[in-house]
Amino acid sequence: MTPFVFNTTHCILFRFGAAKEIARHAGVLLGPKVLVVTDPGLRRAGLADPAVGALAAAGHEVTVFDQIEADPSVATVIATVDAGRGAGVTGVIGFGGGSSLDVAKVASLLLGTDQTLDEAWGIGNARGPRLPLVLVPTTAGTGSEVTPVAILTVGGAEKRGISSAILLPDIALLDAELTLSLPASITAATGVDAMVHAIEAYASANANNNPLSRLLAREALRLLGANIETAVMDGTNGPAREAMLLGAxxxxxxxxxxxxxxxxxxxxPLGGLFHIPHGLSNALVLTSVLRFNLPLAAATYAEIAADAFPHLAEVPDEARALAFVAALEALIGRLQMPRRLRDLNIPADALPRMAADAMKQQRLLVNNPRPVTEADALAIYTEAW
Structure with missing residues (x-):
């Protein structure tokens, strides 16, 4: 068997309503002064209030930084760190979608070490230590609560990542109650995002593609495929929401x-240049990329097709991969998501720049089942336009 490494979050707490009990579950870990990292929308909606209130009632001094934007910038990270340093915090909570969780990861690192952000970019360069970290996702999409990656926007357009096991939190607290109020459009986009994670993980050309990841990817697709439409159409359906959160x-x-x-x-590049949400950006290029990969990945996609769409088990092996792509296209349509780049007012003359920008993501492109050149990227964008 090929050697591999499998890292994940130390503790995963999955319970409906668990956020209200965060002080009991994580208070000792976080210490007396806690920084809560979230976004303005969640703060206005009061979604974090029960958790913040529970911490305060337990005697913690809580500082809330609620200015996290989509595609968070380096300046936002610095402001978050400044807020935490000014309050002398002893632990960090990320509360929200992937942007808030990613900023919380980096803030916990920079608050706990003398390492600079410039030293941490890339794979395996963040050395820590970091402050105690708890991540509480409010969307079923990014899976950031169990990943060692944080993505930030540099220079207004470029996406740059930090990838290191030090960024894995001490506790991932998954409370599906927090997702009940998620709008249908965000439920759809984040749900497809999670499906993309499973598909790409299963088919990854990375040397660390391993039996555990493939097993988890297939179970994720089973949960997500069976529940995404229910969660979108009936956001108050608790079992569907729990299945989506677990699948993500x-x-x-x-x-x-x-x-x-x-x-x-x-x-x-869709997020960096046009500020399209990450999940929707993935959905817009998903099927075009999969079609591009079919010459080398058809057998792999055929293996997972029926996990997401059980009826595809009846399709002959040689036709199942193409049927899988078609089923994903049909699902995106039923979820009433935009289908084409032009539906988001992306001009055709922007495609060459997008292709050039995509080539900067070599840390990801090397994992693709089929090599991607800049000309290939342009052709994929053109098909998706």
Whole structure:
């Protein structure tokens, strides 16, 4: 068997309503002064209030930094660290979507070490130590609560990552109650994002693609495929919400160890240049990338097709991969998501720059089942346009 490494979050707490009990579950770990990292929308909605209140009631001094934007910038990270340093915090909570969780990861690192951000970029360069860290996702998509990766926006457009096991939190607290109020459009986009994580992890050309990641990816697709439409159409359905949250986490564990590839690499310019949410960016290029990969990955996609779409088990092996791509296209349509780049007012003359920018994501492109050149990226974007 090929050697591999599998890292994941030390403790995973999965319980409906668990966020209200965060002081009991994580208070000793976090210490007396806690920094809560979240975004303005969640703060206005009061979603974090029960957790913040529980911490305060337990005697913790809580500082809330609620200015995390989509595609968070380096300046936002620095402001978060300044807030934490000014308060002398002893622990960090990330509360929200992937952006808040990623900023919390980096803030816990920079608050706990003398290492600079410039020294931490890339794979395996963040050495720590970091402050105690608890991550509480409020969307079922990124899986950031179990991944060693944080993605930031540099210079207004470029996506740059830090990847190191030191960024894995001490506790991932998954509370599906927090996702009940998630709008249908965000539920759809984040759910497809999680499916992309599972698909790319399973098919990854990375040397660390391993049996555990493949097992988790398949279970993630089973949960996500069976529940995404229910969660989108009936957001108050608790069992569907729990299944989506668990599926997204399992997909996160899979790609944290068997990394994602060209779908993500080509999605990043959409977020960096046009500020399209990450999940939607992935959905917009997903099927075009999979079609590009079919000459080398058809057998792999055929293996997982029926996990997401059980009816595909009846399709002959040689036709199942193409049917899988078609089923994903049909699902995106039923979820009423934008289908084409032009639906988001992306001009055709922007495609060459996007292709050039995608080539900067070599840490992801090397994991793709089929090598991607800049000309290939442009052709994929053109098909998706």
């Amino acid at each position: 986490m399992l997909a996160g564990q899979a790609f944290a160890n068997s990394p994602v590839a060209a779908v993500h690499a080509l999605a990043y």
